[in-house]
Amino acid sequence: DILVAINPFKYLPLYEKEVKSYKYHEKTKLPPHIFAVADRAYQSMLGRLATGPRNQCIVISGESGAGKTESTKLLLRQIMELCRANSQLEQQILQVNPLLEAFGNAQTVMNDNSSRFGKYIQLRFHNSSVKGAKINEYLLEKSRVVHQDEGERNFHIFYCMLAGISPEDKDMYGLLNPTQYRWDIVRKWGEKYSEVCNAMDMVGFEEQEKVDMMTILAGILSLGNIMFEPTETDALRVTDKSMGWLKATAGQFGVQEEELLRSLTCTLSVMRGEAIRRLHNQQQAEDARDSIAKVAYGRVFGWIVSKVNELLAPNVDFDVELSEIGILDIFGFENFAVNRFEQLCINLANEQLQYFFNHHIFLMEQNEYKEEGIEWESISFKDNKPILFLGGNDLPLHLCLNVYVFILISFHYLCPQASDRDFVDKLNSKFKSSPHYEVVRSHSPLFTVVHYAGKVQYNGLGFLEKNRDTIPASIRSLFINSVTPLLSLLFAATISRTGTLMPRKAKVGTHSLAVLMEKMFVASPHFVRCIKPNGRKLPDQVDNKILRYNGLLETIRIRRDGFSWRPSFKEFTFVHLMKCTLCGWCLFFSCMSILNTTEIHGWKCGSSRMFFKYWHQEELARLLERLGKAALVIQKGKGHKLYAVLICVCVCVCVCVCVSGPFSPPVPLPRKKKPQPQPRSTLPTATLPTATHLAPVPRPRSKQFEATPFDNLEVHIELAELVGQVGGEERARERSKKRKNTIRWFKETQARKVVHNGAFPCWFHGMITRRQAEDLMKDKPVGCFLIRVGQSREGYTLTYKGANRSRHFMIEMQSNGKYVILGEDKAHPSLPDLVQHHSQVGIKPFNELLSTPCGQVKEEEEEEDETDHKSRSFPRLYPSIRLAMREIQQVRGNDKEREE
Numbered sequence: 001d002i003l004v005a006i007n008p009f010k011y012l013p014l015y016e017k018e019v020k021s022y023k024y025h026e027k028t029k030l031p032p033h034i035f036a037v038a039d040r041a042y043q044s045m046l047g048r049l050a051t052g053p054r055n056q057c058i059v060i061s062g063e064s065g066a067g068k069t070e071s072t073k074l075l076l077r078q079i080m081e082l083c084r085a086n087s088q089l090e091q092q093i094l095q096v097n098p099l100l101e102a103f104g105n106a107q108t109v110m111n112d113n114s115s116r117f118g119k120y121i122q123l124r125f126h127n128s129s130v131k132g133a134k135i136n137e138y139l140l141e142k143s144r145v146v147h148q149d150e151g152e153r154n155f156h157i158f159y160c161m162l163a164g165i166s167p168e169d170k171d172m173y174g175l176l177n178p179t180q181y182r183w184d185i186v187r188k189w190g191e192k193y194s195e196v197c198n199a200m201d202m203v204g205f206e207e208q209e210k211v212d213m214m215t216i217l218a219g220i221l222s223l224g225n226i227m228f229e230p231t232e233t234d235a236l237r238v239t240d241k242s243m244g245w246l247k248a249t250a251g252q253f254g255v256q257e258e259e260l261l262r263s264l265t266c267t268l269s270v271m272r273g274e275a276i277r278r279l280h281n282q283q284q285a286e287d288a289r290d291s292i293a294k295v296a297y298g299r300v301f302g303w304i305v306s307k308v309n310e311l312l313a314p315n316v317d318f319d320v321e322l323s324e325i326g327i328l329d330i331f332g333f334e335n336f337a338v339n340r341f342e343q344l345c346i347n348l349a350n351e352q353l354q355y356f357f358n359h360h361i362f363l364m365e366q367n368e369y370k371e372e373g374i375e376w377e378s379i380s381f382k383d384n385k386p387i388l389f390l391g392g393n394d395l396p397l398h399l400c401l402n403v404y405v406f407i408l409i410s411f412h413y414l415c416p417q418a419s420d421r422d423f424v425d426k427l428n429s430k431f432k433s434s435p436h437y438e439v440v441r442s443h444s445p446l447f448t449v450v451h452y453a454g455k456v457q458y459n460g461l462g463f464l465e466k467n468r469d470t471i472p473a474s475i476r477s478l479f480i481n482s483v484t485p486l487l488s489l490l491f492a493a494t495i496s497r498t499g500t501l502m503p504r505k506a507k508v509g510t511h512s513l514a515v516l517m518e519k520m521f522v523a524s525p526h527f528v529r530c531i532k533p534n535g536r537k538l539p540d541q542v543d544n545k546i547l548r549y550n551g552l553l554e555t556i557r558i559r560r561d562g563f564s565w566r567p568s569f570k571e572f573t574f575v576h577l578m579k580c581t582l583c584g585w586c587l588f589f590s591c592m593s594i595l596n597t598t599e600i601h602g603w604k605c606g607s608s609r610m611f612f613k614y615w616h617q618e619e620l621a622r623l624l625e626r627l628g629k630a631a632l633v634i635q636k637g638k639g640h641k642l643y644a645v646l647i648c649v650c651v652c653v654c655v656c657v658c659v660s661g662p663f664s665p666p667v668p669l670p671r672k673k674k675p676q677p678q679p680r681s682t683l684p685t686a687t688l689p690t691a692t693h694l695a696p697v698p699r700p701r702s703k704q705f706e707a708t709p710f711d712n713l714e715v716h717i718e719l720a721e722l723v724g725q726v727g728g729e730e731r732a733r734e735r736s737k738k739r740k741n742t743i744r745w746f747k748e749t750q751a752r753k754v755v756h757n758g759a760f761p762c763w764f765h766g767m768i769t770r771r772q773a774e775d776l777m778k779d780k781p782v783g784c785f786l787i788r789v790g791q792s793r794e795g796y797t798l799t800y801k802g803a804n805r806s807r808h809f810m811i812e813m814q815s816n817g818k819y820v821i822l823g824e825d826k827a828h829p830s831l832p833d834l835v836q837h838h839s840q841v842g843i844k845p846f847n848e849l850l851s852t853p854c855g856q857v858k859e860e861e862e863e864e865d866e867t868d869h870k871s872r873s874f875p876r877l878y879p880s881i882r883l884a885m886r887e888i889q890q891v892r893g894n895d896k897e898r899e900e
């Protein structure tokens with residue numbers, strides 16, 4: 001199937017809850033929808049759509065601003081919805097997009113939120129639940145950090161950071177007002193910053209890592225403000241005004257100021273064992289400055305991606321086989337006023353994708369009709385192979401090297417001294433007679449490529465340098481020796497040909513688009529073609545020519561007349577017979593006889609495979625399901641009672657789960673009446689029955705760890721109850737061990753964070769049981785809540801008094817020390833923060849607010865907790881950053897005075 005998605009450029013109520021819950025694979029009459037693509041990919045991966053289980057890939061294409069990124073987000077959301085297992089991993093995966101968007105997207109003239117990198121997201125599943133995710137990123141447009149054409153902006157993260165950061169953090173990182181930076185950073189993106197920080201917390205970044213990364217970004221901005229001037233000798237110097245910026249950059253990058261200056265103003269090379277120093281002229285120094293910024297930014301981005309991959313790696317044994325759904329969202333086709341190296345890469349990647357599409361939809365399909373003897377009137381299409389590949393070679397697609405890439409690489413190896421002009425001359429002489437290339441007569445090294453989507457003129461200036469993309473060894477070793485471990489790690493790592501950060505040395509000649517193509521070729525593809533209805537980004541307006549371009553009409557024709565599902569006889573009988581075999585039916589039936597038992601029409605039979613229209617697959621899946629049910633009834637009748645019992649048990653469990661809801665307590669089993677918990681005078685809150693007694697007993701700070709609300713009577717009673725039962729002693733010992741461990745974990749790692757002004761907040765009830773929590777809630781108003789420590793696991797549970805019963809929410813502890821209510825998308829640095837947040841933002845699924853703390857008797861004093869401040873992370877060279885910033889402010893002050 002191919003989904004044609006037209007960008008509405010306005011809100012449409014198409015993605016609401018009820019639309020999400022449609023069962024697309026069960027209903028054929030539903031209109032086309034991006035959620036249906038998600039559903040089809042998910043069900044096909046599980047082998048539920050009358051096909052065997054297979055890896056899937058969803059290819060999203062279209063020009064810049066056509067809606068690819070939005071479609072990717074909707075696909076991800078829906079797939080997560082379909083495999084909903086309420087695990088934190090799903091929320092983490094959803095947070096990856098805002099994170100990558102902040103660092104990899106920017107405003108362009110074509111799109112206010114344009115992806116400046118390509119991504120292939122691999123979602124990994126075991127059975128029906130998601131187990132991990134991996135992001136592959138391609139060709140980040142790093143040059144944007146130091147240069148933007150008119151109407152274009154820098155990466156979003158810089159705006160977010162400067163607009164959203166608190167004054168204290170600004171001081172800590174060494175940042176000034178946006179207007180103080182030469183690289184354009186003036187727009188306000190306040191809220192986005194907290195969104196990005198939350199995304200990092202949710203995914204699992206450590207606090208110190210975040211601080212180091214933000215400090216590097218601040219360093220990139222400071223670096224941009226370093227200016228040079230010539231001296232009487234040959235050497236260059238940094239202008240007086242920008243000396244402070246040099247110091248700030250050195251502090252932020254964690255390197256020596258003199259060494260940074262040296263690497264900007266000269267190049268060191270070793271010849272025959274002798275070190276030779278070559279002084280830079282002003283242009284070379286500025287180029288060195290810009291290239292450090294580009295490389296540092298590119299590596300930070302690569303690190304974020306590899307960190308995300310590490311944090312979202314599947315946590316399963318190696319021998320567990322995982323299935324996969326891949327989603328490809330690469331930047332769309334681009335044609336700007338000036339098109340550079342980056343545009344050529346982007347457009348060639350799009351060309352390659354178009355070829356993949358043509359290959360699947362037109363070539364493979366029509367070839368199959370011919371080979372299998374199906375009657376077919378051939379549909380012509382615009383083949384873009386000649387634009388892409390070296391003429392006449394018969395290599396498989398993923399091994400073909402693009403002609404331009406080929407020439408660039410050969411230039412790089414064969415003529416290291418060649419200029420950009422030489423490169424364009426070479427292209428001119430090689431392709432002058434090609435219908436897909438036009439020579440441009442000009443002093444500048446210009447050339448035109450006739451792409452599948454239109455003509456684009458490129459400016460070859462800087463092509464060879466950008467293709468080399470190397471940094472001098474002296475700069476590399478400067479950063480490897482940085483006191484900031486993150487920077488040192490970033491520069492010690494190698495970078496693949498497309499810019500991906502590789503912890504170990506990349507294989508020479510890795511052609512990552514080829515690897516991607518290889519992955520996609522072995523998966524079942526689903527295509528989403530995004531269409532930009534007009535170039536003015538306006539809703540309700542469609543330009544006439546839109547439907548004619550990109551071969552859309554031919555695509556629609558082949559979909560209407562063709563057969564999108566073409567299983568071999570073996571594949572078809574495997575699915576339809578094997579399933580039936582389980583119920584003892586139709587063991588030796590052929591494909592034909594299977595189909596003859598149905599009322600499905602319009603399919604065709606080739607010499608080795610079947611040919612079906614797109615709707616046949618769904619109809620067959622429905623028939624199969626009906627057969628499966630019938631088989632169960634028969635099995636029951638034949639005396640397979642065990643099956644029947646098992647099925648009944650499953651149905652009962654499902655019904656129970658559905659009735660009780662995702663967070664509701666299990667139906668309480670009748671229990672022996674227990675004695676009411678008795679208060680222990682020396683311990684606070686946990687076991688005390690009335691609100692007045694629930695007030696925390698303030699204690700001197702030094703004693704806080706001895707006086708946690710633990711070891712209450714109820715625990716001992718429960719344990720005592722177990723002793724005396726069969727195997728009870730063993731179980732009691734086990735439980736007691738678990739509790740002791742949890743208490744130790746709490747005292748050692750948590751107590752400090754929960755304590756406020758020397759006491760535990762009154763909503764914190766220590767280690768009480770679920771039943772105790774519910775008893776405490778009995779007469780409380782709706783909105784009342786408490787937090788308790790898990791009895792057998794290191795973590796917390798929030799008990800909430802809902803409209804007609806108490807609900808229990810697990811609080812997930814992330815590896816980076818953050819707290820998240822399971823299923824929520826906001827991470828919090830502490831439990832008090834979590835409580836504070838959810839007193840204003842409702843908890844899903846009923847949007848419930850925490851309004852009354854259970855046991856609250858007195859207002860908490862508004863005093864800042866010192867422990868909070870002590871545990872903060874700081875940039876490594878914080879004191880020198882402060883000194884430099886003071887110097888910069890002083891210079892600015894002096895300038896102002898002089899002006900006045």
Ligand SMILES: Nc1ncnc2c1ncn2[C@@H]1O[C@H](COP(=O)(O)OP(=O)(O)OP(=O)(O)O)[C@@H](O)[C@H]1O
Nearest residue numbers: 009010064065066067068069070111114115331332
């Ligand atoms: N389904 C949609 N509903 C409403 N608005 C949409 C939708 N899809 C896209 N848009 C609007 O169009 C803008 C551009 O979409 P998007 O960023 O997804 O384009 P793109 O194809 O990914 O572009 P690029 O290749 O430049 O990254 C969005 O910022 C949004 O305003």
